[in-house]
Amino acid sequence: MSDFAGFRRPSLRPGVRSGPTQDGGIEFTYLDGRRFVEFEFDAGRAERFQDFVAVLAEGGLSAAELGAAFPGSPQEYGEMLAALDEQGMIAEAEEAAEGGMSGVSAYAYLRRHADRVRAEVRSPLVEALVDGSVTRGQLIGYAVEYWHITHLCPRALAPALARDxxxxxxxxxxxxxxxxxxxxxxxxxxxxAAVGVPREALLRAQPLPATMAIMASLGVYAYNFPLALISTLFPMEEPEPEFLELFRLRCAELGLPEGFVRPIVSHSDVNEDEAHEAVSLDLLADFPYLSTETVRECAKAVADVIEQRARLDAEVVSWYGAGGELRDFGHHGYPTQAGKALTCAPLTSLA
Amino acid sequence: MPVNFLPVKPFLRATVRIGEKGEAELHTPGGVLEVEAPEGMGQRDFLRLLRLLDGSRTIDDLERETGLDGEAVREVVEPAVVWGLVDDGAVPAASSGPAVLSRLEDVLNRLLEDLVFAGPFWREVLERPEALHRNVFFGFGLENWFFLFRENEFDSAVLALAESAELRAMLNDFYQEEHRHDDIVLRAFQPLGVTRDDLLRARPLPTTTALIKTLSWWARTDPLFFVATIGVLEGRLDSDSDGPDGRIAYDSFLAACDRIGLDPAFVEPMRAHARVNAGHDHGSVSRELFARVPGVDAETERRWHDKAHLFVEAYAAFFNGILEHYSDPRRPLLRTGDL
Structure with a gap:
């Protein structure tokens, strides 16, 4: 028994044949006659039922209109459609999808949405780079968190590869x-390595909470909402030439070796050469249709990752600026002051 | 990178204005962008093209109306798409969820007739239940228990469905309704001397595992396709069949049990489970869920039609595996290890 309220335009399934029976009824057959059902009518009503069956086969009426067009009681209508549906003979004729947009339109929306969100956040790290207050420890800390992102990236992406x-x-x-x-x-x-932080130490270190939140988000999207993963690639991968220039300048001022700066710049170049920021568009363009709610949820994911990145910049400044070092808690005691600085100012990045 | 992202009908989300020095400006809520005509394109042509990007013209229309060649048109449109300034004015190509499910039902209906109902298990149960060893009926109960016992593995995988809050809530309701259904059926095994502890030590037939794991995988990797299969899994075969006492038997299996006079202590808990599912109208779950699916693209629908074959193959093997194994009374009802 099906819920006919769920049908927008119930119709006889294409492939179902109907024809008169010897005693003035109608017989319906489906799947080479393996499913069939027969209805008998009072002699006076047979013709009107035949007309109704023609209307049902056409699938042109809404569920309410069809009910009104039925030449019998509502109970008889329900019984007749249920009997047909029991044999799989009823189909939905309303073809039009609701709202929604193409992947290209979704990208354009997400991009505009991202611009609006960016205008609402500030980066304490960029501010420290601009006003020259950034410390050597914060610059190295930035690189450590960047390492965590690149290190966790394959794990975060991999679940999406299982999707079908x-x-x-x-x-x-x-x-x-x-x-x-x-x-x-x-x-x-x-x-x-150029500033004395070996791989072994990095492998023992915990990321900052915002780094974890970003990578956890991407990883969970990959498992459960790959479209959000795809959508968040552009705010994650966009080149930031101005940031890089300032970063380079402050590193030089603080005497950080060229061996520290060069790989960071070259990684950014790799992303730019491979046009990583265009990956979102390239992937989204392959989706002919996305529902409005899906795009809205993707937009939340994009906004969130932008806010998390700003929060990460705030955490780099607060943790590595308050005496926090590499977050290898198994080998070193926990620097409570740095922990407090980190957790007491978690939203300083929201303008 | 090869360009696959040209909109069918480009729609510029900016107002085109001419600046003080005659330069083209794109005014958006975020600010003003000054844009230049690509090399070789006159300013008049450039402005005219920008103004024609109103979501009503295809790239071909634009070429025809501006007299520009396709490459020139693309040279203007492509970067604007990358900046997020161009939407697609064309209606996205998709069908409604219920229409897509209806067509999938057609594929499933035919396969169910061809592979399931015409298969040895259902043919024997429907036509000659007296000729079957009773273990086949008990085996059907046991393998159904294994399926229900592991149902959480696939039902749980769609509880966090991200794309639709309403679908997510309905799937959570369904999960709750299905929770502990294995315990309803469990009582059926009392007359067989099979306890819950015995069942926990036992393993299902490989054909049962195949169905469970395949569904669990789809629930994780193609959740809406999994949702489409629920209607078949929860659907009752021949739900109106009458039992010998004139009561509704609830499905063909129970009607056959009644026909051969199988111990009610086994049959009634099975019927109780069928009654609970009927009360929740679980045969309509896929339809109720798909009524909330706003749209599905053609390629996804095609993929689902292909997968439907694999699904019904696994479903048919689930039934026929029961007949094959439990027909031989020398085989134990439960297959257990030593631990």
Whole structure:
């Protein structure tokens, strides 16, 4: 028994045949006669029922209109449609999707939405770079968190590769993206080795909470909402030439070696050369339709990752500026002051 | 990077104005962008093209109306798309959720007739239940218990469905309604001397595991396709069949049990489970859920039609595996290890 209220335009399923029976009724057959049902009518009503069946077969009336067009009681209507549906003979004729947009339109919306959100956040790290108050420890701390992101990236992306509802071109592009993101942590390790932070120490270190939140978000999207993962790639991968220039300048002023700066710049160049920020558009363009709610949820994900990134910049400044060092808690005691600085100012990045 | 992202009908989300020095300006809520015509394109053509990007013209229309070649048009449109300034004015290509489910039902209906009802298990149960060893009926109960016992594995995987709050809430309701259904059926095994502890030590037939794991995988990797299968899994076969006493038997299996006079202590808990599902109208779950799916694209629908074959193959093997294994009374009802 089906819920006919759920049908917008109930119709006889294409492929169902109907014809008169010997005693003036109507017989319906489906699937080469393996499913059939027969209705008998009072002699006076047979013709009107035949007309109704023609209307039902056409599928042109809404559920309410069809009910009104039925030449019998509402109970008889329900029984007749239920009997047909029991045999699988009723189909939905309303073809039009509700609202929604193409992936290209979704990208344009997300991009505009991202611009609006960016105008609402501030980066304490960029501010410290601009006014020259940034410390050596904060610059190295930034690189450590960058390492965590590159190190966790394959794990965060991998669950999306198991999905089977994205279509082959998208899957192939995600696989390619995954391959290009592998081993990027090795680039960052060269940088950190130049300031005396070896890989072994990094592997023991915990990321800052915002770094974790960003990578956890991407990873969970990859499992459960790959479209949000795809949507958040552009705010994660956009080149930031002005930031990089300032970063370079302050590193030089604070006497950080060229071996520290060069790999960071070159990693950024790799992302730019591979046009990583265009990955979102390239992937979204393969979706002919996305529901309005889906795009709205993707927009929340984009806004959140932008806010988390600003929060990460605030955490780099507060943790590494308050005496916090590499977050290897197994080997060193926990610097409570740095922990307090970190957790007491978590939203300083929201303007 | 090859360009795959040209809108069908580009729609510029900015107002085109001419600046003080005659330069083209795009005014958006976020600010003003000064834009230049690509090399070789006159300013008049450039402005005219920008103003025609109103979401009603295809790239071909734009070429025709401006007299520009396609490459020139793309040279203007592409970067604007990358900046997020261009939407698609064309209606996105998709069908309503219920229409897509209806067409999928057609594929499923045919496969159910071809593979499930025409298969050895259901043919025997429907046509000659007297000729079957009773273990086949008990085996059906046991393998159904394994399925219900592990149902949380697939139902739970869609509880966090991200794309629709309403679907997510309904799937959570469904999960709650299904929770502990294995315990309803459990009582059926008392007359067989099979306890819950015995069942926890036992493993299902490989054909049962195949169905459970395949569904669990789809629930994780193609959740809406999994949702589409629920209607079949929860649907009752021949729900109006009458039992010998004139009561509704609830499904063909129970009607066959009644026909051969199987111990009511086994049959009634099975019927109780069928009654609970009927009360929740679980056969309509896919339809109720798909009524809330706003749209599905054609490629996804095609993929679901392909997968429907695999699903019904696994479903048919689930039934036929029961007949094959439990027909031989020398085989134990439960397959257990030593631990």
């Amino acid at each position: 509802d994205l279509g082959l071109p998208v899957w192939e592009k995600l696989m390619h993206f995954y391959m290009t993101e592998r081993n990027h942590d090795r680039i960052m390790e060269k940088s950190l």
